[in-house]
Amino acid sequence: xxxxxxxxxxxxxxxxxxxxxxxxxxxxxxxxxxxxxxxxxxxxxxxxxxxxxxxxxxxxxxxxxxxxxxxxxxxxxxxxxxxxxxxxxxxxxxxxxxxxxxxxxxxxxxxxxxxxxxxxxxxxxxxxxxxxxxxxxxxxxxxxxxxxxxxxxxxxxxxxxxxxxxxxxxxxxxxxxxxxxxxxxxxxxxxxxxxxxxxxxx
Amino acid sequence: xxxxxxxxxxxxxxxxxxxxxxxxxxxxxxxxxxxxxxxxxxxxxxxxxxxxxxxxxxxxxxxxxxxxxxxxxxxxxxxxxxxxxxxxxxxxxxxxxxxxxxxxxxxxxxxxxxxxxxxxxxxxxxxxxxxxxxxxxxxxxxxxxxxxxxxxxxxxxxxxxxxxxxxxxxxxxxxxxxxxxxxxxxxxxxxxxxxxxxxxxx
Numbered sequence: 001x002x003x004x005x006x007x008x009x010x011x012x013x014x015x016x017x018x019x020x021x022x023x024x025x026x027x028x029x030x031x032x033x034x035x036x037x038x039x040x041x042x043x044x045x046x047x048x049x050x051x052x053x054x055x056x057x058x059x060x061x062x063x064x065x066x067x068x069x070x071x072x073x074x075x076x077x078x079x080x081x082x083x084x085x086x087x088x089x090x091x092x093x094x095x096x097x098x099x100x101x102x103x104x105x106x107x108x109x110x111x112x113x114x115x116x117x118x119x120x121x122x123x124x125x126x127x128x129x130x131x132x133x134x135x136x137x138x139x140x141x142x143x144x145x146x147x148x149x150x151x152x153x154x155x156x157x158x159x160x161x162x163x164x165x166x167x168x169x170x171x172x173x174x175x176x177x178x179x180x181x182x183x184x185x186x187x188x189x190x191x192x193x194x195x196x197x198x199x200x201x202x
Numbered sequence: 203x204x205x206x207x208x209x210x211x212x213x214x215x216x217x218x219x220x221x222x223x224x225x226x227x228x229x230x231x232x233x234x235x236x237x238x239x240x241x242x243x244x245x246x247x248x249x250x251x252x253x254x255x256x257x258x259x260x261x262x263x264x265x266x267x268x269x270x271x272x273x274x275x276x277x278x279x280x281x282x283x284x285x286x287x288x289x290x291x292x293x294x295x296x297x298x299x300x301x302x303x304x305x306x307x308x309x310x311x312x313x314x315x316x317x318x319x320x321x322x323x324x325x326x327x328x329x330x331x332x333x334x335x336x337x338x339x340x341x342x343x344x345x346x347x348x349x350x351x352x353x354x355x356x357x358x359x360x361x362x363x364x365x366x367x368x369x370x371x372x373x374x375x376x377x378x379x380x381x382x383x384x385x386x387x388x389x390x391x392x393x394x395x396x397x398x399x400x401x402x403x404x
Binding site (some may be wrong): 106109112113115116129132156159162163165166167168170171173174176177183186187189190191192194195196197198 | 299311314315316317331334360361364365367368369371372373375376378379385388389391392393394395396397398400
């Protein structure tokens with residue numbers, strides 16, 4: 001995930017031909033997951049979409065599971081970024097808005113759907129778990145900094161992250177109301193106030 | 203939904219033979235939705251499972267969509283009940299625990315999965331929307347009573363319900379940590395404290 005935070009288009013990324021081929025394959029994998037779900041990836045279709053030889057795919061990723069995990073992790077790291085501007089509230093609001101946009105794509109829906117039905121397929125379950133684990137790590141790091149700075153009382157990062165992020169999932173999957181900036185602000189404000197208030201009582 | 207809150211087993215419900223046949227068909231529909239998803243229901247398989255003639259199914263529900271909606275609404279009303287004991291916190295905690303148990307069933311997973319992928323099929327989308335609308339109505343009624351009693355500041359019932367219920371969905375679908383009573387209490391306490399605290403600031 002060394003270049004995971006880069007937002008440059010694939011063509012201008014450094015690393016020469018091999019790196020560009022790998023990136024084209026990873027991008028195409030994300031697209032195909034959105035079309036057919038995590039379990040439906042076929043290497044011949046993938047090679048065609050990426051414009052590479054099928055042997056390039058097999059050489060780089062002999063295991064389909066490794067390819068899907070790596071592609072989704074790269075996609076997740078690039079799409080929902082939790083920065084540290086020193087203003088926790090602002091950073092969380094931006095993160096939620098990014099997350100809503102990511103979830104509301106074919107790939108986002110495929111990952112969420114796989115999370116629900118993936119229990120039957122351990123490979124799919126592992127890829128989904130890796131994406132969630134990465135998101136949790138990002139949240140844990142930002143929460144630890146906030147606690148050190150006194151912006152937040154000590155809080156379990158898993159609980160805090162789920163409380164904050166799950167309304168985004170539900171708004172997007174229901175499609176009844178849009179997850180707007182106003183909703184992101186309201187969720188963040190209620191969760192931050194609630195966490196501070198309940199920790200004061202303990 | 204006249205008998206929606208009844209918890210009696212189907213066999214002992216009043217209403218005679220026709221009512222019992224209808225209930226057996228509705229129960230079997232819920233089971234089959236859990237097995238094959240909302241779009242996979244077949245009347246011949248359904249009749250066999252319910253132990254009725256296929257003609258009984260067609261006579262009662264000429265439209266598959268109506269049958270699926272009615273079965274899911276009955277199931278939703280029976281499974282996650284939001285009672286009014288006069289103690290809002292307690293009622294919400296019990297509701298969240300019930301909801302977690304309902305979502306963590308084959309039928310619960312099928313409905314959630316359909317919510318994500320149902321956008322392509324308007325009939326499926328309508329059935330899912332009906333279940334969500336019913337849950338929202340239950341929440342709206344309880345919230346209105348709580349606001350009248352001064353247990354809660356005026357709050358948008360949709361926002362309040364989503365904030366409270368979405369962690370249940372995420373905990374259950376991820377399967378990383380169980381949604382325990384302790385988590386239900388923590389979610390309820392943070393959300394109630396946050397709603398009260400942010401409304402005070404306005």
